[in-house]
Amino acid sequence: MNSPVQQIKERLSIEEVVSSYIKLEKVGTNLKAKCPFHNEKTPSFFISQDRGTYYCFGCGVSGDIFSFVEEFEGLDFKGALALLANRSGVKLGHFSKEKESEKDKLIQAMEAATLHFINNLQDNKEALEYLKSRGLEEKSIKDFKIGFAKDAWRDLYDFLKSKGFDDIEIEKAGLAKKTEKGFYDRFRNRIIFPISDSSGRIIAFSGRLFDSVPTPKKTIVEAKYLNSPDTPIFNKSAVLYGLDKAKNSIRKNNFSILVEGQMDLILSHQVNYRNTIATSGTALSDSEMSRENVVSNLGLVRRLSNNLVLAFDGDKAGISATNRAGKIALSLGMDVKIAILPEGLDPADLIFKNGTDAWKTAIKNSKHIIEFLLEKILKNFDGDSRRIGREVKEKILPYINALSSSIEKAHFLKRTSDLTSISINALEEDLKRIEQEQKYEKREIENSLESSNNLHRKDYITRKLLGIIFWQKSLSEESIDTDKILLELSEIL
Numbered sequence: 001m002n003s004p005v006q007q008i009k010e011r012l013s014i015e016e017v018v019s020s021y022i023k024l025e026k027v028g029t030n031l032k033a034k035c036p037f038h039n040e041k042t043p044s045f046f047i048s049q050d051r052g053t054y055y056c057f058g059c060g061v062s063g064d065i066f067s068f069v070e071e072f073e074g075l076d077f078k079g080a081l082a083l084l085a086n087r088s089g090v091k092l093g094h095f096s097k098e099k100e101s102e103k104d105k106l107i108q109a110m111e112a113a114t115l116h117f118i119n120n121l122q123d124n125k126e127a128l129e130y131l132k133s134r135g136l137e138e139k140s141i142k143d144f145k146i147g148f149a150k151d152a153w154r155d156l157y158d159f160l161k162s163k164g165f166d167d168i169e170i171e172k173a174g175l176a177k178k179t180e181k182g183f184y185d186r187f188r189n190r191i192i193f194p195i196s197d198s199s200g201r202i203i204a205f206s207g208r209l210f211d212s213v214p215t216p217k218k219t220i221v222e223a224k225y226l227n228s229p230d231t232p233i234f235n236k237s238a239v240l241y242g243l244d245k246a247k248n249s250i251r252k253n254n255f256s257i258l259v260e261g262q263m264d265l266i267l268s269h270q271v272n273y274r275n276t277i278a279t280s281g282t283a284l285s286d287s288e289m290s291r292e293n294v295v296s297n298l299g300l301v302r303r304l305s306n307n308l309v310l311a312f313d314g315d316k317a318g319i320s321a322t323n324r325a326g327k328i329a330l331s332l333g334m335d336v337k338i339a340i341l342p343e344g345l346d347p348a349d350l351i352f353k354n355g356t357d358a359w360k361t362a363i364k365n366s367k368h369i370i371e372f373l374l375e376k377i378l379k380n381f382d383g384d385s386r387r388i389g390r391e392v393k394e395k396i397l398p399y400i401n402a403l404s405s406s407i408e409k410a411h412f413l414k415r416t417s418d419l420t421s422i423s424i425n426a427l428e429e430d431l432k433r434i435e436q437e438q439k440y441e442k443r444e445i446e447n448s449l450e451s452s453n454n455l456h457r458k459d460y461i462t463r464k465l466l467g468i469i470f471w472q473k474s475l476s477e478e479s480i481d482t483d484k485i486l487l488e489l490s491e492i493l
C-alpha cells in the first residue's frame, strides 16, 4: 500500500491546500499569488499543479503541500502530516513502539496529562464553580480542554508513572521537576489551560493559580500564571494561545484580535469572535521576551491576515505591551488598531459584565494605534506647547517611522500636524532623525522575520534554477528543455 504521504497527495491537490490559505490567480497552466512568506505587492509565488509544487521568485521558498503547511502554520513535519491526514481523511495508523521518536512520546505524555487534569476538574466543584462564575460555559470548558492540577506534590507524576511513562519523559515534557527528594509536579493547585500547536496537538500548559480559600500561612507569593518551560515540543516564544481554533476565522474575517489572557480569549470565542488569539500570559507582554520572538509570533498571524486589533487591559503593563507589540506589528507592515476598553476591565470582564454588545462596540470602534496614541497625548494637553512637542517626538514619531508605507507616513504626519499645530516641516525634520536612530532596530525586525521564514530553504543555486524552470513552464513555449534540466538537477542533488 502507498505511504500516508502519497495517499494524502493523491487526495489533496496543491491548489486545494494552498488556496485554503491564500488567494490564487491563474496564469496559463500554473497559478500565482502574493507570497505568504515575504512581504510583496506583486505576486511572485508560483504553483505548478502538475508537479504539486510551489516556488517563490522573491524569496526562494519552494516545496510541496507538506512543506507549505509546515511553513505557513509553523509546524514540524509530523504536525503537518497530522493536519493534512485529518483533512484528507487518510488514517495514519500507529507506528511501532521502537519507531516512536522522543517527540511522539512527549506528546503522548501531554495528552495523558490533559485527560488527567480534565478528570480532576470534574471532581473539583469549587474550581468548576469559579470558572462558571467568570462566565465560562460548560461547552467552552470542554472545547478548550480546561483541567485542574490538584494541590498535591505528585498527583500527576504518579498517574503518568502508572501509565508507563518514565522519569525522563515526564521531566522532559516539563510536567515534573527533579529535586534531591525525588520528583514533584510542576503544576499544583492551578487551573490548567492546554496550549496546542496549529494542528491541534497539545504541546504545553498554562496554569492559573487557584485560590479557593486564600491561606495566610503561605509566605511565598506564587506567580498567578505558570507556563510550561521550553521543551523539545514547546518553544515558549513561538506559540500563541488559541491559534489552532482561531486561524480559520482570522482568514475568513480578515482580521485578528489579540488579547492577553486565556479567559479573555475563551469568552471572546464564546460570543462568536473566534478570530481571537491570546499571548497566554507571557509571550508578547513579557518584557524579557526577545524582539525576535515577538516578530515570529506576529509573523505567523500576519500570514492569516494583515489586520490586527490589540485588546489588552487598560492598566500600565497592558499599555506598554500594546505599545511594544503594536510597534513591531507596524514594522511588519500590519494594520494595527487598538480596542479601547473601559478602565479597569479586561476583555473577559467586559464581555461577562457588560455583555456581548459592549465587546462588539469596543472592536468596532477600535482606533488606529497612532490615532489612539495621539488622542492620549492630547487628552493631557495643558497648553504647554513645548511639552507636547517633546511628547510627539517621543511617543508618536517612532510609530510613524515604523510604518512601512510612505502614503501612510504622510497621512499620519499631516494628522499629527493638524491636531497639534506643529508644522509638517518640523515633524519631518525630527522624523528624519528618528529614521536614522532606528534604522538598526528596523533592520533587525526585518532580519528576524526573514530568519523565522527561512527555516526550510534549499541552497541558493537550486532555488535560482528552479525559478528559471517554473518561469519557463509558465510560458506557452519553453525556450529551454526544462525536463532535461530538472532531471540533471535531481541527479546532482
Ligand SMILES: [Zn+2]
Pocket: 035, 036, 037, 038, 045, 056, 057, 058, 059, 060, 061
Ligand atoms: Zn516569497
